[in-house]
Amino acid sequence: xxxxxxxxxxxxxxxxxxxxxxxxxxxxxxxxxxxxxxxxxxxxxxxxxxxxxxxxxxxxxxxxxxxxxxxxxxxxxxxxxxxxxxxxxxxxxxxxxxxxxxxxxxxxxxxxxxxxxxxxxxxxxxxxxxxxxxxxxxxxxxxxxxxxxxxxxxxxxxxxxxxxxxxxxxxxxxxxxxxxxxxxxxxxxxxxxxxxxxxxxxxxxxxxxxxxxxxxxxxxxxxxxxxxxxxxxxxxxxxxxxxxxxxxxxxxxxxxxxxxxxxxxxxxxxxxxxxxxxxxxxxxxxxxxxxxxxxxxxxxxxxxxxxxxxxxxxxxxxxxxxxxxxxxxxxxxxxxxxxxxxxxxxxxxxxxxxxxxxxxxxxxxxxxxxxxxxxxxx
Numbered sequence: 157x158x159x160x161x162x163x164x165x166x167x168x169x170x171x172x173x174x175x176x177x178x179x180x181x182x183x184x185x186x187x188x189x190x191x192x193x194x195x196x197x198x199x200x201x202x203x204x205x206x207x208x209x210x211x212x213x214x215x216x217x218x219x220x221x222x223x224x225x226x227x228x229x230x231x232x233x234x235x236x237x238x239x240x241x242x243x244x245x246x247x248x249x250x251x252x253x254x255x256x257x258x259x260x261x262x263x264x265x266x267x268x269x270x271x272x273x274x275x276x277x278x279x280x281x282x283x284x285x286x287x288x289x290x291x292x293x294x295x296x297x298x299x300x301x302x303x304x305x306x307x308x309x310x311x312x313x314x315x316x317x318x319x320x321x322x323x324x325x326x327x328x329x330x331x332x333x334x335x336x337x338x339x340x341x342x343x344x345x346x347x348x349x350x351x352x353x354x355x356x357x358x359x360x361x362x363x364x365x366x367x368x369x370x371x372x373x374x375x376x377x378x379x380x381x382x383x384x385x386x387x388x389x390x391x392x393x394x395x396x397x398x399x400x401x402x403x404x405x406x407x408x409x410x411x412x413x414x415x416x417x418x419x420x421x422x423x424x425x426x427x428x429x430x431x432x433x434x435x436x437x438x439x440x441x442x443x444x445x446x447x448x449x450x451x452x453x454x455x456x457x458x459x460x461x462x463x464x465x466x467x468x469x470x471x472x473x474x475x476x477x478x479x480x481x482x483x484x485x486x487x488x489x490x491x492x493x494x495x496x497x498x499x500x501x502x503x504x505x506x507x508x509x510x511x512x513x514x515x516x517x518x519x520x521x522x523x524x525x526x527x528x529x530x531x532x533x534x
Contacts, residue, residue: 158189159247161270162249163249164192164253166195166253167194167195177330179203179207180527181527183209184524189210192209193233194211195213195215195216197213212240214236216232216233230260237249238263241270248270248272249265249268249271253275253277254274255296258272259296272300273300274297275303275304277310278310280448281313282444303319303323303324304327306473307469309470310470328526329449329454331454333458336426338459338460339430340459342430349388349415351388357390358433359434361391368447371397371400372486373436373438376438377389378413379493387500390414390415391414391415394418401416429458433503435464437450440468441468446468446469447466447469447471451474453474454474454517457510457514462499464482464484464496465482466483476512479512480516482499
């Protein structure tokens with residue numbers, strides 16, 4: 157059994173791929189001897205009561221009048237983590253991001269003579285400019301004993317930052333194949349929105365931010381709808397672009413074709429991925445903000461569905477072009493429309509790619525496989 161100290165600001169019940177990754181992997185690596193230091197958020201007691209690891213919750217809010225605003229967060233992380241490291245014999249210290257967790261993990265590990273592992277997810281490497289924050293992040297990554305890259309794109313970016321290739325471990329995120337799987341009951345989902353059995357359904361889920369490309373998908377769906385393709389589009393998720401997407405739907409006259417359904421429950425997400433014909437997230441880079449991997453592509457694949465991804469960032473590790481889906485230029489509505497046209501009007505090909513995607517998930521992306529690779533880090 158591994159004895160690890162894990163620092164992650166993001167942990168269940170917080171939404172997002174990083175929080176899920178941390179929760180799923182470490183419960184497969186050990187029990188109470190793995191200690192996770194994370195943020196105290198609403199709903200935390202219910203998660204902690206059933207999670208097999210030992211969870212320590214801290215108030216990690218940033219303080220506006222401090223300089224830097226995250227100073228109190230660093231102090232709380234360090235005090236708690238150092239106290240645990242001095243009273244228990246951990247094999248290693250793991251940090252789920254370079255900042256703030258990685259810098260604290262490096263200090264704790266060096267003071268207690270333990271190895272430190274820091275995760276890199278991709279988007280933070282290109283969106284933080286080259287100021288003090290970037291330099292602190294690069295310091296944490298360069299001084300880690302091992303750095304986990306979530307995609308080949310992230311690995312190459314790390315090498316470009318001066319991280320020794322021999323210290324980088326490539327570990328893809330995973331998926332719970334007992335939850336995300338084909339054959340789930342989808343009764344009522346399409347019917348509730350008036351989507352017929354002959355309609356071709358495109359589904360998207362994620363934070364409603366510009367880089368995800370949901371706006372481009374709406375425009376592409378409008379193109380296909382104008383061509384007579386019986387397409388419907390469902391967008392799940394919440395975020396800052398909600399009003400923008402609603403206005404775009406109205407502007408293009410796509411009410412009744414595009415449906416934005418807000419947040420979906422954990423139980424309904426795999427059902428929606430079963431109900432659709434294709435998953436779409438044609439991501440693009442915006443001011444350096446990029447998609448590091450895209451765990452939702454793997455969730456769709458686990459349900460036997462092909463995906464449409466953008467060519468920016470690390471999505472090439474999640475979606476194999478013309479094998480498990482398509483990667484297109486997310487900046488081009490024509491390219492997005494062409495990709496969707498292929499997936500929706502060539503159902504035999506789409507089913508073949510979906511089957512290949514499922515086989516790849518079963519071979520490479522189960523959380524048990526991710527946990528085994530993690531076990532080998534130190």
